[in-house]
Amino acid sequence: MSTIQTLARKTVQALTPYLSARRIGGRGxxxxxxxxAPDCSQYQLDSSHLxxxxxxxxxxxxxxxxxxxxxxQDQVLTxxxxxxxxxxxxxxxxxxxxxxxxxxxxxxxxxxxxxxxCGVGIKEVALQDNFxxxxxxxxxxxxxxxxxxxxxxxxxxxxxxxNMLDKAKLAxxxxxxxxxxxxxxxxxxxxxxxxxxxxxxxxQHENFVITRTLSKAFALASIRCGFTLAQKSVIEMxxxxxxxxxxxxxxxxxxxxALSAQGLEIMRDRVAVLNxxxxxLSKALLxxxxxxxxxPTTGNFVLARFKDSALVFKAFADxxxxxxxxxxxxxxxxxxxxxxxxxxxxxxxxxxxxxx
Ligand SMILES: *Cc1c(COP(=O)(O)O)cnc(C)c1O
Numbered sequence: 001m002s003t004i005q006t007l008a009r010k011t012v013q014a015l016t017p018y019l020s021a022r023r024i025g026g027r028g029x030x031x032x033x034x035x036x037a038p039d040c041s042q043y044q045l046d047s048s049h050l051x052x053x054x055x056x057x058x059x060x061x062x063x064x065x066x067x068x069x070x071x072x073q074d075q076v077l078t079x080x081x082x083x084x085x086x087x088x089x090x091x092x093x094x095x096x097x098x099x100x101x102x103x104x105x106x107x108x109x110x111x112x113x114x115x116x117x118c119g120v121g122i123k124e125v126a127l128q129d130n131f132x133x134x135x136x137x138x139x140x141x142x143x144x145x146x147x148x149x150x151x152x153x154x155x156x157x158x159x160x161x162x163n164m165l166d167k168a169k170l171a172x173x174x175x176x177x178x179x180x181x182x183x184x185x186x187x188x189x190x191x192x193x194x195x196x197x198x199x200x201x202x203x204q205h206e207n208f209v210i211t212r213t214l215s216k217a218f219a220l221a222s223i224r225c226g227f228t229l230a231q232k233s234v235i236e237m238x239x240x241x242x243x244x245x246x247x248x249x250x251x252x253x254x255x256x257x258a259l260s261a262q263g264l265e266i267m268r269d270r271v272a273v274l275n276x277x278x279x280x281l282s283k284a285l286l287x288x289x290x291x292x293x294x295x296p297t298t299g300n301f302v303l304a305r306f307k308d309s310a311l312v313f314k315a316f317a318d319x320x321x322x323x324x325x326x327x328x329x330x331x332x333x334x335x336x337x338x339x340x341x342x343x344x345x346x347x348x349x350x351x352x353x354x355x356x
Contacts, residue, residue, distance in 0.1 A: 011119045018113040021324060028320035030348050032339040035159070035189070035301050037219030037274075039342070041266055043254045054245050058252035064259035065227055069199050069212075074232040077239060078247050078255075082188055082213040082226035085238075086153070087114040089209065089228070092241045093150045093182055094120040102141055102152040104133050106161060106329055108186060111153040123149055126331075131161040131295065135169040142181045152177070155186040157193065160326055160337045162297025164196050174205040182234070184209045189299035191217030191271055196298065199229060206231045216300060217274075218258050218267050223251045274300050278340045281349065290356050292334065300340045309334040312356065319352045321345075 005013060017023075021034035057078055066073045079085040090101060100121030103111045107127070115122050123145070125137045133154055142149045156165040165185060174183055187210050190197050201208050210229040215221035225247060228238060247255075257263050278300065285294045285304050290312060292305040306312045309327045313336060316323050324339075326332040338349065 009119075011116060015116055018109055021322075026317065026322035028317065028322045030321040030341065030345050032341050032345060032349065033322045033324040033337075034221070035216055035299070035337075035339045036221050037216065037270060037300070038345060039270065040219055041258070041263075043257050045250055045253060050249060052249075054247065054249040054252060056244060056246075057239075058247060058249075058256075061247070061252045061255045061259070064256055065212075068259055068264065069197075069229060071199060071202065071229055072232070075202060075229055075235060077228040077230075077235045077242070078252075079226045079228060079242065080246050081215060081224040082186065082211045083110050083114075084224075084242075084246065085211045085226050085228045086110055086184075086186075087118070088238050088242050089151055089182065089184060089211075090114050090118050090120055092238050094118065095150075096120060099148050099150045100145065102138060102149045102181075104138070104154060106131075106326070106332055107153070107155050108159045108188075121148075127158075127161070131158065131163050133165060133169075135166070135173050139173050139176045142177045147180060149181050151182045151184060153184050153186060155188075156196070156198065157189045157297060157299040159186075159188065159299070160301065160303050160324070160332070160335075162295050162299050162301065162303055164193065164298055165198065167196075167198065167201075170198065171201060171205070174201065174208050178205065178207050180207075182207050182209055184211060186211045188213045189216055189301075191267060192275060192300050193298035202229060202231060206233060209234055214255060214258060217271050218263075219270065220254065220258060223254050225251050225255050273342075274340045277343060277346050278302060281338070281340065281346050284350055285353070288353055288356075290353060302338050302340065303332075303335055304338065305333075305335050307334070309336050312336060312353070315352050315356055316349075319348065321348060321352060 062073050062076050066076045096119040100123045101115045102123045104127050112122050185198050212227040214225040285291050295303040324337040326335040
């Protein structure tokens with residue numbers, strides 16, 4: 001080990017960084033590996049104030065998001081992507097080397113990575129066979145932890161399995177864990193199924209937190225902009241920990257435009273197109289011999305199990321289509337996650353599958 005390696009914290013020495021779609025990379029012209037939107041809008045930039053530090057929480061942007069989700073401005077915090085929100089939650093509520101988070105795998109990888117980098121433990125309650133959360137087991141784990149499990153991360157719709165949470169069971173869990181743990185619902189994909197949003201639970205439960213992002217349905221993954229929704233008391237604690245200027249001026253300007261009436265309309269039109277493409281793709285997948293099962297989903301992605309996913313993955317790669325391989329993850333043997341793209345990209349996907 002080099003001197004610098006030995007200087008690093010023990011947890012950092014042992015750490016394997018998150019392999020994001022972009023870090024894994026891949027060659028091709030059809031990118032269906034990161035749940036990004038297939039199109040990009042135009043934005044205006046006013047550069048007259050770039051010599052000044054931005055606002056801590058740019059008021060117009062916060063107002064626009066609060067109006068969009070029907071909450072008060074003091075119930076909204078903006079962060080450098082939802083990923084930063086995950087990390088701030090852990091740093092705000094979990095004592096390093098003492099406390100733990102709880103996750104329900106298979107799920108989004110950043111909860112565990114953020115906990116590890118903070119020296120915070122990771123407890124797991126696996127999803128049930130149909131990939132629903134085992135609410136009873138989560139409740140029991142939190143109560144049995146004697147205050148050590150501080151944050152529970154649930155994902156709705158869950159990445160990569162695509163399924164939603166059960167609102168009544170979640171509400172019961174929130175009541176049972178009140179004063180003991182925060183329950184976080186990661187709504188990164190909620191714009192694709194807005195009828196399922198859990199924002200109404202915020203006013204009733206102080207221990208409930210929702211994370212959101214502009215990276216998926218808003219087609220703004222590049223600007224790194226996310227939001228945390230919770231009661232004022234939670235937002236105030238997180239505001240103590242977050243960096244002094246978490247969101248850059250240009251990002252705030254772009255976010256405001258994306259959240260304008262016109263921006264929201266563009267987003268909703270995109271969602272309608274992608275949801276339709278998802279239905280067409282799911283149906284076509286079910287008819288293919290190489291497909292074993294297609295998991296029901298309400299996000300802009302579909303998880304499919306193939307007879308031989310390595311063969312399928314290679315066929316995609318040979319045709320310049322980059323997918324996300326989950327075959328090596330526990331319980332996701334032979335599974336590939338396909339981002340819903342535009343109709344040309346979906347046609348290319350099916351052409352490759354049909355050639356097998
Ligand atoms: C993409 C994704 C995020 C990350 O959002 P950013 O705002 O880009 O950091 C968070 N959670 C889930 C479940 C995601 O799929």
